[in-house]
Amino acid sequence: MDVQQQWKMRFSFRNATVVICFLNFVAAFFLLQVFFGFSLRRSPSESHLDPAQIKYILESEELRRAMEPLDLIRRIKEIQQETNSEPGIETNQAPKQTAAVDLSKRLKDMRAMNDANSQKALEEWRKRKMERARQREIEKNGTISQL
Incomplete structure (x- = not known):
């Protein structure tokens, strides 16, 4: 035990x-x-690359750098500096402001048109509803008079 x-x-x-x-x-x-x-047992010699691999890596980096559009990048930077230094801020805001005013006018017109369409649809709905109520009343009176 x-x-x-x-x-x-x-x-x-x-x-x-x-x-x-x-x-x-x-x-x-x-x-x-x-x-x-x-x-855990990886030796330092395994992590080093062959001279051929190093040459291949360096050539690929060189080709990548050669393919960069440096002239285009320089020109873009120049244009950005020109636009930042010019007093064209007022001229940029004028079209934006007119576009905003135009947009607000279009929205107001759209609302007015939607309100008019809504009123028209509401009136038609009321007329149909009243007509149905009259028809029910006539049918109700007709069935009562027949009894």
Whole structure:
């Protein structure tokens, strides 16, 4: 009986939980190592590139720099500086202001037209409703008079 109690003490739920968590941690570590390609034993010579690879990288960077439109970039910067230094701010706001006034007028006209259309639709709805009420009244009076 003494042996059974020692056995139970060694394999309690708490101890089993700790062992399972440790195994999960080790498995997660190995999965991350495989997924991200980590290696603890990588030597410094493996991380260095061959001279041919270095030459290829340098040539590709040179080509990329040569393909940049430097003249266009310079011209854009010049234009931006010209527009910032010129007193054209007032002229820029004038078209914006007229566009805003025009837009507000168009919105007001649209609202007025929508209001007129809404009023017209409301009147037609009222007329139809009154006509239906009259028809029901006539039918109701007709059925009452027949009885």
